[in-house]
Amino acid sequence: MGRGKVEILHNLKVFTSKHPLYKAHGGKFTLQKRVTHTIDSPSRISINGANGPLNVTIKRRIKLALGWAKQSFGVTSDMGPFAKAIANDFPVAAITGRADVLDLFGHGVLHGGTFNAQPVAIAAALATMNALMPELFATIERRGRRLMDGIRSELTAAGHKVVVTGWGQFFHVAFDLGAPARNYRGLVRMIKAKYVKFTAALLGRGVRALERGAWFMSIEHDDTIEDQTLEAVKKAAREIGSA
Numbered sequence: 001m002g003r004g005k006v007e008i009l010h011n012l013k014v015f016t017s018k019h020p021l022y023k024a025h026g027g028k029f030t031l032q033k034r035v036t037h038t039i040d041s042p043s044r045i046s047i048n049g050a051n052g053p054l055n056v057t058i059k060r061r062i063k064l065a066l067g068w069a070k071q072s073f074g075v076t077s078d079m080g081p082f083a084k085a086i087a088n089d090f091p092v093a094a095i096t097g098r099a100d101v102l103d104l105f106g107h108g109v110l111h112g113g114t115f116n117a118q119p120v121a122i123a124a125a126l127a128t129m130n131a132l133m134p135e136l137f138a139t140i141e142r143r144g145r146r147l148m149d150g151i152r153s154e155l156t157a158a159g160h161k162v163v164v165t166g167w168g169q170f171f172h173v174a175f176d177l178g179a180p181a182r183n184y185r186g187l188v189r190m191i192k193a194k195y196v197k198f199t200a201a202l203l204g205r206g207v208r209a210l211e212r213g214a215w216f217m218s219i220e221h222d223d224t225i226e227d228q229t230l231e232a233v234k235k236a237a238r239e240i241g242s243a
Contacts, residue, residue: 088128092121136219137169143226144168144217150230151215158237170216194240201236 079097086094095102095111105111115121145168155162155173163177174181174190175198181187190213199209207229209215221229 086128087121087125090121090124091115092118092125094125140217140219140221141168143221143223144171146223147215147217147221147226147229150226151233154230154234155237158234159241160237166215168217170214172213173215174213197240198236201239202232205232205235207232207236 077097079095079101082094082096084090084092086092092115148164148166148168148171151173152162152164155175161176163174163180164171165180166172173195174187175194176191177186177189179186181190192211195213196211199211202209
């Protein structure tokens with residue numbers, strides 16, 4: 001798996017001097033959005049204040065481990081949002097963080113939402129949390145690595161130049177990159193039209209792959225499904241040719 005990162009800093013005018021978070025975090029601080037794009041780390045926002053930095057993980061991957069970003073990357077964030085993966089793709093999201101930060105909700109900070117605490121989504125989240133055992137992640141990781149290796153092998157055998165990077169739980173496939181992409185400029189070098197042609201050939205064989213190159217694994221993708229997928233990859237790779 002390739003490693004590397006690029007950081008982009010943006011000044012954000014989000015908080016005013018009257019905002020409770022502004023006051024709670026020391027009054028005078030500069031707010032910057034630090035977007036860290038890497039192959040193997042999450043994106044984060046860093047708020048630098050008089051009382052020290054407040055680190056916000058932009059997207060925390062439940063898909064990787066039950067211990068989230070901390071377990072996967074050694075990142076301990078002060079705040080972190082979670083999306084639909086916490087409820088097996090039901091429409092739900094959550095915000096986690098330090099008690100002193102989250103206690104501001106209801107004390108000057110409004111957290112409004114049409115579907116807040118919607119019972120069906122919350123029930124799905126609880127059921128998902130109860131099902132997420134370490135052995136489940138290990139099984140998905142093992143199967144995903146096998147699929148990654150198989151896709152790389154079949155495409156290479158058919159004469160294609162391909163880069164497969166990521167984790168077993170979710171990974172990315174790109175044609176005609178000289179090395180794993182480190183940033184957007186690197187990723188746009190992939191031959192998108194060729195990859196879309198590849199996904200169309202897969203679809204004709206019963207495999208739905210995203211045109212943007214991302215592949216996502218679940219516990220339902222067992223060895224039999226992987227074998228069928230790799231057979232489809234093999235045939236699709238030869239159908240589109242090596243040009």
